[in-house]
Amino acid sequence: MSSSPSLNTWSDALSGFSIGWFPLGLVIVAVIPLVFIALYALTYGVYGERKISAFMQDRLGPMEVGFWGILQTLADILKLLQKEDIVPTAADKFLFVIGPGILFVGSFLAFAVLPFGPAFIGADLNVGLFYAVGIVAIEVVGILAAGWGSNNKWALYGAVRSVAQIVSYEIPASIALLCAAMMAGTLSMQQITVMQAGPNGFMHWFLFNNPIAWLPFLIYFISSLAETNRAPFDIPEAESELVAGYFTEYSGMKFAVIFLAEYGSMFMVSAIISIAFLGGWTSPLPNIGGLELNTMTSGPAWGAFWIIMKGFFFIFVQMWLRWTLPRLRVDQLMYLCWKVLTPFALISFVLTAVWEIYR
Amino acid sequence: MDQTLSGFGTVFVFLVLGIVFVAGGYLTARMLRPSRPNPEKNSTYECGEPAVGSAWVKFNIRFYVVALIFIIFDVEVVFLYPWATVFKPLGPFALVEVLIFAGILALGLIYAWVKGDLDWVRPTPNIPKMPEMPNRRIGKANG
Numbered sequence: 001m002s003s004s005p006s007l008n009t010w011s012d013a014l015s016g017f018s019i020g021w022f023p024l025g026l027v028i029v030a031v032i033p034l035v036f037i038a039l040y041a042l043t044y045g046v047y048g049e050r051k052i053s054a055f056m057q058d059r060l061g062p063m064e065v066g067f068w069g070i071l072q073t074l075a076d077i078l079k080l081l082q083k084e085d086i087v088p089t090a091a092d093k094f095l096f097v098i099g100p101g102i103l104f105v106g107s108f109l110a111f112a113v114l115p116f117g118p119a120f121i122g123a124d125l126n127v128g129l130f131y132a133v134g135i136v137a138i139e140v141v142g143i144l145a146a147g148w149g150s151n152n153k154w155a156l157y158g159a160v161r162s163v164a165q166i167v168s169y170e171i172p173a174s175i176a177l178l179c180a181a182m183m184a185g186t187l188s189m190q191q192i193t194v195m196q197a198g199p200n201g202f203m204h205w206f207l208f209n210n211p212i213a214w215l216p217f218l219i220y221f222i223s224s225l226a227e228t229n230r231a232p233f234d235i236p237e238a239e240s241e242l243v244a245g246y247f248t249e250y251s252g253m254k255f256a257v258i259f260l261a262e263y264g265s266m267f268m269v270s271a272i273i274s275i276a277f278l279g280g281w282t283s284p285l286p287n288i289g290g291l292e293l294n295t296m297t298s299g300p301a302w303g304a305f306w307i308i309m310k311g312f313f314f315i316f317v318q319m320w321l322r323w324t325l326p327r328l329r330v331d332q333l334m335y336l337c338w339k340v341l342t343p344f345a346l347i348s349f350v351l352t353a354v355w356e357i358y359r
Numbered sequence: 360m361d362q363t364l365s366g367f368g369t370v371f372v373f374l375v376l377g378i379v380f381v382a383g384g385y386l387t388a389r390m391l392r393p394s395r396p397n398p399e400k401n402s403t404y405e406c407g408e409p410a411v412g413s414a415w416v417k418f419n420i421r422f423y424v425v426a427l428i429f430i431i432f433d434v435e436v437v438f439l440y441p442w443a444t445v446f447k448p449l450g451p452f453a454l455v456e457v458l459i460f461a462g463i464l465a466l467g468l469i470y471a472w473v474k475g476d477l478d479w480v481r482p483t484p485n486i487p488k489m490p491e492m493p494n495r496r497i498g499k500a501n502g
Contacts, residue, residue, distance in 0.1 A: 015369065026369055030376045081391050089401045090413070097385075105377035112373040122373060123366035130440050131370075152403050153414045160418055164425050171432045178436065181443040248404055253388035257381055331479035334425070338468075338477040342432070346465055349439075353454050356447060 007190050010119040010300060029122055033111040037264045044312060045263035046073045049319050056323045083252040088151065091249065095149025100250065100257040102142030107264035109135045113189050114271050117281045117303025121190055128189035129181055132272055133174050136227065136265060140166050143236075146258070147246035158245025162236030165333060166227050172341035173223035176216035179352040180276035183210055193280035201286035201294045205279040212355055215348040217277045219341050221314075224269035226337070228262065231322035235330060270314035271307060281307040424476050428468075435464045 017025030047062070047070065054061030062069030087096055110132050112122035125131050140163050147159020183206050184192040198204035206213045226233040229245075237245030247258050274280055281303030285293035297306075328336070403410040439457065446453050471477055 023372065026372045027376065029369065030373045033373075034376060034380060081388050082393075083388075084393050084395065085388060086396070086400060088403050089398070090403045090410070101378065101381040104381050105374065108377040108380075109370065109373055112370045123369035125366045125370070148415070150403075151414045152410075153405065153416075156414045156416075156418070160422055164422050167429045168425055171429065171436070174433075174436045175439075178439055178443050181440065182446065185447055186444055187440065243404070243406075252392060253384050257384060334477065334479045338428070339472065342468065343465075346461065346468075349461070350458065353446065353457070357451055357454055 007118055007194070008121055008124055011121055011124075029120075030112075032120070033114065033116075033122060034108065036116075037108065037111065037260065037267070040267060040308075041260055041263035042073045042077070044315070045266070046076070046259075052316065052319050053323060056320070077256070080252055080256045085252040085254065086249070088249055090151040092149040092151065095145040096249070097149075097254070099142050099146030099149055100254045100261065102145060103139050103261040104142075104257050104264070106135060106138035106142060107261040107268065109138070110268045111264070114268065114307075115189050115193060115275070115281060115303075116307060117300045117305075118190075118193075119300035120304065124188060124190050127187050129177060129187045129192065129272075129276070132189070132268070133170075133177060136268065137166070137170060139261070139265065142261070143246050146250070150246070150249040152249050154243045154248045155246050158236045158242045158248070161242075161330065162229060162246060165229070165233060165236060165337075168334065168337040169223040169226035169233075169341070172219050172337065172345040173227060175342075175345035175349050176220035176223065177272070177276055179213070179216035179348055180206055182349075182352050182356055183213070189275055189280070193275055193282060196279040197282045197298075199287045199294050201282070202279065202284040203286060204282070205277065205284075207277040210352070210355065212348055212351045213277060215344065216352070217273070219345050219348065220273055220276065222336075223341060224273060225318065225321065226333070228266050228269055228318075230266070230318050232325035232328050233333065234322075234327060235333060266315055266318065267311050270311040270318075273314060274307060274310035278310055280310075421479060428471055428476070431464065431467060435461065 011029050014025040014029050015023075017028075050072070051061045051069075062072035065071040065075045087093060113125055113128040113132050115121040115124075143159050143162050143166070147155045147162070150156070180192065181187055184195045186192060186195075196205050196209070202208060207217055225231075229236050236242070237247070242248075247255060250258060271280075283294050283297040283302060283306055285297050287294045403414070405411070438460070442453070442457055446457070
């Protein structure tokens with residue numbers, strides 16, 4: 001089961017291809033996740049979120065541009081491209097300009113280790129999970145640069161809150177992912193997924209394979225909401241008190257880049273939770289006797305379908321929670337992180353270690 | 360398992376592509392958008408009022424405490440990740456060692472908890488009140 005010979009066949013074949021010194025194949029390998037982020041943010045991220053939010057509130061949402069408003073996001077992009085880019089006189093110009101860039105690059109770099117199915121991954125690092133946890137944290141620098149560089153009180157408070165929140169929730173999140181790494185015994189994203197593959201579909205997933213796994217799963221899910229500044233942890237950009245948080249002063253293309261980065265990291269955490277606990281690109285359907293549902297729904301294309309669908313499912317849950325739970329206060333946020341999630345993360349770490357050694 | 364660092368060349372390509380994408384986006388927008396700045400438009404947003412002072416002010420010391428606690432635990436997690444990949448072959452002895460290591464840090468968390476460093480709103484210190492001045496009592500008596 002482990003070290004399946006047919007892993008990464010597509011991306012390896014692409015990587016080997018180059019014109020002279022120019023590694024065209026590698027660039028194509030990197031362009032595919034970029035195109036995916038852009039397409040997903042345009043369709044499901046913005047349009048989907050607006051429609052889902054609207055239906056949850058018994059509204060219709062965008063209806064004007066195209067059939068059922070389907071071209072609304074395209075119109076928004078055209079508008080954002082033409083918008084004047086305002087840089088406040090009081091701002092630190094350098095930080096103000098590179099802030100969104102750091103945010104986006106940090107979010108995009110995490111996609112390098114995201115396996116889109118058994119045959120495609122940007123770079124199958126042997127420290128993949130560790131790299132993903134670390135690189136997502138670079139966004140903190142971007143947020144602080146954007147908030148501090150704006151020289152705006154809303155932006156600064158939003159940025160400081162956001163940094164404190166992301167940095168705090170990083171601890172329970174990384175300990176929870178550590179539990180998944182301990183169950184798998186490897187940090188490579190592909191190997192972690194392969195460990196959860198098998199003919200019985202979802203029964204091989206760590207979440208159902210291990211009696212303790214639900215605890216790190218829940219801890220990581222809650223922490224991932226905080227790390228992406230999603231409700232109920234959206235205090236950094238709380239509209240009713242901080243206007244828009246760290247991107248108050250941004251307009252035009254820089255605003256679009258910040259949004260792309262946020263939707264990118266939303267998908268990234270959803271994909272990481274799928275890989276760590278819900279089998280990544282493996283099919284959830286089991287083989288039932290002669291009816292080989294699992295074998296039928298496995299393969300490179302099916303793998304890409306499953307990982308994207310699992311990611312989209314968790315994004316849907318994030319949208320759902322946004323309209324279900326009220327926002328937390330800062331002190332409640334810190335209470336939840338340091339006095340609830342961190343102790344429970346340490347407990348789940350000890351229990352997982354004991355289970356894995358003595359089972 | 361391959362023990363060398365491999366695949367970081369691809370990560371570098373991702374880095375370059377990300378920078379190129381953001382720079383390209385900025386450049387495209389720069390060619391398309393109008394640019395008619397005026398002092399009003401470029402002033403700092405503060406709900407329509409003229410901005411008072413700079414935003415670069417001192418902020419709550421609690422944020423530094425959170426950062427300090429974070430660093431302690433982050434270093435712990437950095438040490439635990441390599442152990443997680445090899446702990447099954449190492450067996451119970453390595454587990455006990457790591458539990459001692461994690462236990463010392465858990466003790467640190469308990470210490471910070473007891474000291475009240477994890478409370479965002481510190482309880483107000485109990486400052487003893489000044490005794491009432493005698494001359495005021497005289498003033499009251501006089502009516």
